[in-house]
Amino acid sequence: MTEPSKEQDGKKTTLTTFNRVARYTLVRLITLFITVVIGVYLTVLIANMGGYVDEIRRGEIRETIQMRMLTDPTLRNLPADVRMKQMEEMIRLQEKYYGLDQPFVVRSVRFLKNALTLNLGRSLQLTSDSGSRQVRLILLERLPATLLLFGTADLVLFFLSLYLGLSLSRRYGSFWDKLTVALSPLSSAPGWFYGIFLIVLFAAVLKVLPFGGMVSIPPPDNPFLYALDLLYHMILPVMAITISSIFLSVYGNRTFFLIYSSEDYVEMAKAKGLKSRDVERRYILRPTLPTIITSFALLLIGLWTGAPIFETVFNWPGLGRTIYRAVGLFDTPVIVASTVIFAYLLAVTVFLLDFIYALVDPRVKVGGGQERAG
Amino acid sequence: MASTLLKIQDLVLHFSTMRGPVQAVDKVSFDLGHKQAVVILGESGCGKSSLAKAILRLLPRNVAEYKGSIVLDGIELMTLSDEEFRQNVRWVRISMVPQAAMNSLNPVLKVGDQVAEPMLVHHGVDKAAAMEQAKKMFEHVGVPVDFLHRYAFELSGGMRQRVAIAMALVTAPALIILDEPTSALDVLTQANIFNVLKRIKKELEISFILITHDIATSSELADRVAVMYAGQIVETGDAMDFFPAPLHPYSQKLMASVPRLHGNKELEFITGQPPSLLNPPTGCRFAPRCEKRFSRCDEEPPVFERDGRQVKCWLYA
Numbered sequence: 001m002t003e004p005s006k007e008q009d010g011k012k013t014t015l016t017t018f019n020r021v022a023r024y025t026l027v028r029l030i031t032l033f034i035t036v037v038i039g040v041y042l043t044v045l046i047a048n049m050g051g052y053v054d055e056i057r058r059g060e061i062r063e064t065i066q067m068r069m070l071t072d073p074t075l076r077n078l079p080a081d082v083r084m085k086q087m088e089e090m091i092r093l094q095e096k097y098y099g100l101d102q103p104f105v106v107r108s109v110r111f112l113k114n115a116l117t118l119n120l121g122r123s124l125q126l127t128s129d130s131g132s133r134q135v136r137l138i139l140l141e142r143l144p145a146t147l148l149l150f151g152t153a154d155l156v157l158f159f160l161s162l163y164l165g166l167s168l169s170r171r172y173g174s175f176w177d178k179l180t181v182a183l184s185p186l187s188s189a190p191g192w193f194y195g196i197f198l199i200v201l202f203a204a205v206l207k208v209l210p211f212g213g214m215v216s217i218p219p220p221d222n223p224f225l226y227a228l229d230l231l232y233h234m235i236l237p238v239m240a241i242t243i244s245s246i247f248l249s250v251y252g253n254r255t256f257f258l259i260y261s262s263e264d265y266v267e268m269a270k271a272k273g274l275k276s277r278d279v280e281r282r283y284i285l286r287p288t289l290p291t292i293i294t295s296f297a298l299l300l301i302g303l304w305t306g307a308p309i310f311e312t313v314f315n316w317p318g319l320g321r322t323i324y325r326a327v328g329l330f331d332t333p334v335i336v337a338s339t340v341i342f343a344y345l346l347a348v349t350v351f352l353l354d355f356i357y358a359l360v361d362p363r364v365k366v367g368g369g370q371e372r373a374g
Numbered sequence: 375m376a377s378t379l380l381k382i383q384d385l386v387l388h389f390s391t392m393r394g395p396v397q398a399v400d401k402v403s404f405d406l407g408h409k410q411a412v413v414i415l416g417e418s419g420c421g422k423s424s425l426a427k428a429i430l431r432l433l434p435r436n437v438a439e440y441k442g443s444i445v446l447d448g449i450e451l452m453t454l455s456d457e458e459f460r461q462n463v464r465w466v467r468i469s470m471v472p473q474a475a476m477n478s479l480n481p482v483l484k485v486g487d488q489v490a491e492p493m494l495v496h497h498g499v500d501k502a503a504a505m506e507q508a509k510k511m512f513e514h515v516g517v518p519v520d521f522l523h524r525y526a527f528e529l530s531g532g533m534r535q536r537v538a539i540a541m542a543l544v545t546a547p548a549l550i551i552l553d554e555p556t557s558a559l560d561v562l563t564q565a566n567i568f569n570v571l572k573r574i575k576k577e578l579e580i581s582f583i584l585i586t587h588d589i590a591t592s593s594e595l596a597d598r599v600a601v602m603y604a605g606q607i608v609e610t611g612d613a614m615d616f617f618p619a620p621l622h623p624y625s626q627k628l629m630a631s632v633p634r635l636h637g638n639k640e641l642e643f644i645t646g647q648p649p650s651l652l653n654p655p656t657g658c659r660f661a662p663r664c665e666k667r668f669s670r671c672d673e674e675p676p677v678f679e680r681d682g683r684q685v686k687c688w689l690y691a
Contacts, residue, residue, distance in 0.1 A: 172435075263477060264472060264473075264474060264477035264478045265477060265478050265479055265480045265481075267432055267472075267478075268470075268472055268478045268479075269480070270432060270464075271430050271432055271464055271465065271469070271470050272464060272465045272469075272491060272492045272495065272541075273460045273461065273463075273464030273465045273466065273492065273495055273496060274491070274495055275460070275495075278495075282480070282483065283480055286480070286482050286483070287480060287481055287482050289482075290482075360482065361482060362481075362482060362525045362527075363481060363482075363525070363527055
């Protein structure tokens with residue numbers, strides 16, 4: 001390769017970094033969108049039982065109209081053949097009104113399009129706090145609660161397991177190290193499982209923390225007190241998530257740190273006379289970060305998918321509990337819509353983590369690339 | 375010989391492993407003058423790299439024994455605390471070029487930053503001055519300066535090794551330990567790197583400890599030679615004396631295994647395996663493979679002086 005002039009060096013590198021990250025981001029966006037489309041379409045198929053729900057609804061319509069024919073005095077007196085014709089016509093109109101005259105394949109594609117554009121329709125049973133049947137309103141009302149709870153828990157979990165993992169890697173083979181390794185199977189149980197014990201212990205027996213919910217009833221008026229009350233209600237759920245994931249997460253991080261601290265460049269950094277704090281930060285933590293972020297991403301996705309039961313246990317008014325209730329009430333539009341929102345949330349999570357990954361690891365690049373020089 | 379820079383006496387580094395203690399470095403003594411290069415020759419697994427680590431006090435967790443004396447510029451290094459050692463020795467007086475430069479560069483930091491780093495740590499200069507120094511060193515070892523902004527994975531093996539050399543030179547230490555600096559490279563690149571080293575040696579006030587098994591190329595650089603076998607130094611001497619006529623039977627065998635351009639000499643090899651450092655033979659450690667072995671070899675030989683050369687063999691008693 002030719003040597004570029006020295007003035008361009010810095011600019012060129014910045015530009016390369018930008019190009020690399022931009023390109024990577026774009027490719028990731030497209031792939032994630034395809035993933036979301038597939039996920040949502042599968043949900044549409046499953047929630048409609050592959051079109052069988054349409055059959056059920058056709059049957060329902062026929063039954064309702066037949067009942068009406070029998071009970072309506074003006075229709076009851078008509079001759080049988082006219083009555084039959086009238087009935088078939090009414091069924092046809094009703095089916096057309098619900099769009100059931102079209103084959104399910106066509107309808108499923110329309111469902112998919114509506115779902116993806118967040119045109120989520122009207123619920124069958126559930127209503128929003130303001131009494132609306134708009135699924136979009138119902139879900140958007142719930143979303144912040146879920147984001148708040150899981151966002152907080154994830155941040156706590158990430159930094160705590162990073163810090164603990166690092167300090168355990170320094171004390172390899174110590175009592176605390178062995179204890180963490182021994183306790184890591186605790187992570188095989190989900191957060192709500194520990195949640196139940198925590199509720200029993202702290203709410204029922206010790207009576208120091210609330211059983212569930214997001215704020216006291218009635219909620220405090222003062223915004224500061226409101227925030228405090230919120231925090232107070234978040235202690236148990238965040239604790240439950242943390243307990244269920246922390247041991248495995250710390251164990252994983254500690255192992256990554258140990259593996260990476262035996263790299264030659266760590267020894268070189270020590271030989272260069274760097275302070276052990278700097279060696280740890282720049283030569284152990286920094287190169288390990290991409291690996292840690294990957295494993296954390298997997299953990300996060302696991303947490304998201306556990307939200308329905310978790311929020312139900314803690315009576316947390318979030319998206320997860322809404323799904324749980326919608327399933328109980330056979331409220332298909334809400335089920336599909338919540339799944340869509342979750343699919344988007346997952347995609348956004350993965351995308352953000354991928355983006356951070358690309359930022360922290362210069363080796364990440366998609367398609368094309370720089371030539372090796374020398 | 376020029377005034378002494380480094381004097382190592384009875385340096386011992388033993389590791390404890392599941393299978394017992396490993397005597398990686400066992401009572402090693404040699405010395406080195408200012409602006410001199412000593413080549414430490416030996417087979418793989420004879421403790422050469424452990425010797426390098428012992429000098430820089432880069433010890434793994436399982437050290438069983440670490441003692442002896444390392445005097446650099448009249449200062450005893452073994453009595454310094456870890457913090458003093460870090461501040462005053464590492465990269466200030468002694469730096470190192472590692473064996474595999476690929477793995478010795480942090481993959482997520484730009485190589486320029488890594489080369490400049492010791493300046494920031496030890497000389498307290500600002501970032502710009504440190505980068506300027508790194509740039510100078512890049513020019514010195516023949517790496518294009520725009521590579522400062524590259525990552526290790528964007529460089530070829532030879533370039534990485536040059537970067538590693540630039541990194542070792544950046545703080546202008548008195549001594550550089552080169553731990554098989556070319557073993558991972560192809561022959562042409564090896565020759566290139568050796569030319570860089572020769573030029574540096576000529577231009578800078580610097581001493582080398584060159585650890586290698588490459589006898590042919592190292593002979594061009596060496597002022598002194600030390601031959602290492604099974605954790606011990608079996609022979610030391612000036613390169614001028616050593617290469618034409620090595621004294622120790624092991625050294626002789628080693629030299630006989632080097633191909634020569636002229637003459638029809640059959641290449642020799644040494645029968646048997648180098649001994650395990652876990653359980654070295656008692657007496658002379660080379661005795662089991664030595665053709666000149668005789669009854670006294672069951673006892674450990676002391677170091678004998680002959681014409682200003684030291685050799686650890688009963689033949690010279």
